[in-house]
Amino acid sequence: MGELLLCNESIAAMPFYLEGVSINVYSIEELDYYIMNNTFLLDKSFMSRELCAWIENQAKLPKLAGNLRMIISTNGRLSAFVDEILRNTGYCSASERKQIHDTLSDLEEKSTFECSKLRADRLMENEKYLSSIFEYNKLLASEEAKTADSVVCGNIYNNLATAYARLFLFETAAGLYKKAYTLNKNRKSLWSCLYAYKCMDDDTHFKKIVNEYGVSDDEITSLENVLNGFYSADADSKTDEQLKQLNDLQANDKAAYSEKISDIILRYKEDYRSHVF
Structure with missing residues (x-):
């Protein structure tokens, strides 16, 4: 889960697999942690009898499992189901429980389309880019998208x-x-399109968009100023210093150089994985 959790309840011999986020949880505390940090990702599918069975047989909480099954059988609300889990395990405070309950209650008053967009946006905010791509594509393929505001x-x-x-x-x-701009007419979307072509050094498509949508010289100047800001003197200075350190290590300490390069590659891998998994 990425953090150290103190678990007072049983550790499961078999984890419960949270399919939407590809995570295994081994204790009721880990489940609570997931709920607290991913409230916007929860939907009716979370109220499953499979989860009840895991809570009963693996987490060793048969009374809680029975209460949860009762909520399912009476067509109860997701907010009540989640609150029952949090209330019986005491993992979070009363104010945290209330906030989660209120968030879910608010989502229950929204349409499926609105809830799906909120979940996708939250995945983006949490830098889970691959998951957000899946959710946005699913959202755009939905029937509701066909009649939604442009x-x-x-x-x-x-x-x-x-x-x-x-x-x-x-x-x-x-x-x-570009597709976004044709629908929302927001100039920021058009600028982002131009940024993307600049990142690819694709001047042909850049100029095509400029001509097609009448991008003014002032807009191009503003855009270039923003791009130049990404390459500030401080950033260049820091990079130059890091490269100098690597060059020194390569010349004087091959073992330390190899270790440093491995650390850099590992950090890049971990950063990338955090965005796509």
Whole structure:
């Protein structure tokens, strides 16, 4: 789960697999932790008899499992189901429980389309880009999307494009930003499209978009100023210093150099994995 959790209840011999986020939980405390940190990702599918069976047989909490089955059998609400888990395990405070309950209650008053967009947006905020891409695509393929406001759909395409851009898939992102702009008419989406082409050094498509949508010289200047800001003197200075340190190690301490390079590669791998899994 990424953090050390003190578990007072039983540790399961078999974990419960949370399919939507590809996570195994081994204790009721880990389940509570997941609920607290992923409230917006919860939906009716979380209220499963499989989870009840795991709580009874693996977490060794038969009374809680019985209460949860009763909520399911009486067509109870997700907010009540989740609150029952949190209330019986005492993992979080009363105020935290209330906040989670209120959040879920609010989601229960929204349409499926609105809830799905909130979940996708939250995945983006948490830098789970691959999961957010899956959710945005599912959202755009839904029946509700066919009748949704064009601005809303445009904003979804914009966020989908951003998820691809964060994974350095700039060509795909550029096309989606363009699609977003045709729907939401938000100049920021068009600018993002141009940013994506600049990141690919694709001047041909950059100029095509500029001509097709009448991007002014002032807009281009502003865009270039923003891009130049990404390459500040401080950032360049820091990078130069890191490269100098690596060069010194390579010349004087091969073992330390190899270890440093391995650490850098590992950090990049961990950072990438955190965004896609």
